[in-house]
Each structure stands twice: as C-alpha cells, then as structure tokens.
Amino acid sequence: MNKITIIGGGNLGKSIISGLASSDIFEAKNITVVDKSKYNLKEVKEKLGVATSQDIITAIKDVKWVILCVQPRQLDVVLDEIKPVLTKDQILISTVTGTSIAEINEFVPTNKVIRVMPNTGASKKLSMTCIAANEDVKEELAIVEKMFDTIGETLVIEERLMQAATVLGASGIAFFLRFLRAMIQGGIQMGFHPHEAQIIAVQTAIGAATLVAENGTHPEREIDKVTTPQGCTIEGLNEMEHQGLSSSVIKGVMASYEKINTIK
16 A cells, blocks of 8 residues: 555656655655656656666556556557556556546556646645546545645546646646746846846745735735735736736637647
C-alpha cells in the first residue's frame, strides 16, 4: 500500500515526485521513478532520494499505485508494455491529457483507474489537482485525495470536466505567468531594474491571490478596495479593458479548451 511508481520523470512528473517525497505518506525509498532519460532519473535521485529505474516491468512489481505521467502519444505503448504484468489490485492514476477512464480500461479492463490533473505548483506544495473516478472507486479515491492534498489543494469533479480542469488549472499556470511577465515589463518601462520589478510584481500577485483565497471574496470585491474615484488604478483597469484584457483571456482559455478536445 505504501509503494508507488511514477512512469514519467518530465516536468509534471518531477513536480509530483517532489511533493510526494516530502510528504508523510510515502518514504522516498518507496517511490520509484521510471523514465527513458538518464538525466531525468539522475536529477530526481540526487535531489529527492527516490529510487529510479529504466526497467518499467520491474518498477511496477509489488507496488499498489502506478501513476501514468506520460504524453498522450506515449500512453498506448506504455499500457501495452505493462498490461501483461499488472495485477487487478493495482490502481492506475492517470495524468494523461485527453484520455478517459473508459479508454484506459480498454487496455486494462480489470484495473481501477483514477484521473488526476495536478499542475507544476506541486513542487512547492501549491498544486491545484482535480480528480475524477468512477462510482466503484470511492475507497481508493479517498486515498488519492489524501495523496494529492500533500502537494496542494484538491477538488473531486465529474470526469466530463477534466479537459476544462486541465486548461484552467494546468495551462492556467502559464496564463498567469504570462500576465506576470507583462507586469514586470511594465515595471521596467516605468524605471525599475528588472529584478526589482519582478520582486514587486511577484509579491503583488501572491498577495492578490491570497486575498481572494483567504477572504473568500469575488475578485471584483478586492478590486473595489483598491480603486478610488478618478484615481490611477481605475484609469489603468479601464484602459486594459478597452484593449480587450478580459476578452483576450477568455478567448485564450477557450482556444486551449478547443485544442485539448482534439488531442489524442
């Protein structure tokens, strides 16, 4: 029960591994990472003290949990490879974009499958992880929730919303960072050195998100606290809206959503 194998040591895999290795659920020695890249394996072994392997068959033996953290185009190959040695009591946890539980069960019909979508905030224990499973996986679902609670916030959702969750939660990291970059560039244009602009913009972003998270308020309520009649804040906000800020963000989110629904 306390052994887990992660297949895939890329950026997302490393983030999950980092969070799990520092949790009290798994000891580092009971976490095995499988990857074809010797560089990826060397990095996670040296930094996190987890076990590593390039032998996928050996790595999934005698473990309860197997996290599939590979690209969608790699999934069929991986499932074909592990199918002969999987036992029915092993639980598959899939982070694979665009692949449903039913599609995975076509390869491994006797295994329970839980879909999760964390983001790279997992490496700082700040992930937003959305989780979906079938009705017959309630007991295992509770454990997976606890597992991913160690690396941030979790939310159990209907599987039909997993694509949307990937865009909002995982791609969303990149969306917010692009806005952050723009804020830094504006700061530089006003006269700050780049590192100064970054310090100010980053801390401001953390503060803004924390206000909404901890106060439980709508963003507009917090905006109202900052804007004053005929002030510089409302002037800037209105100009951003005139230039299509909200519309551009929504269009970008929906473009990602349309794209993800074509990925197989």
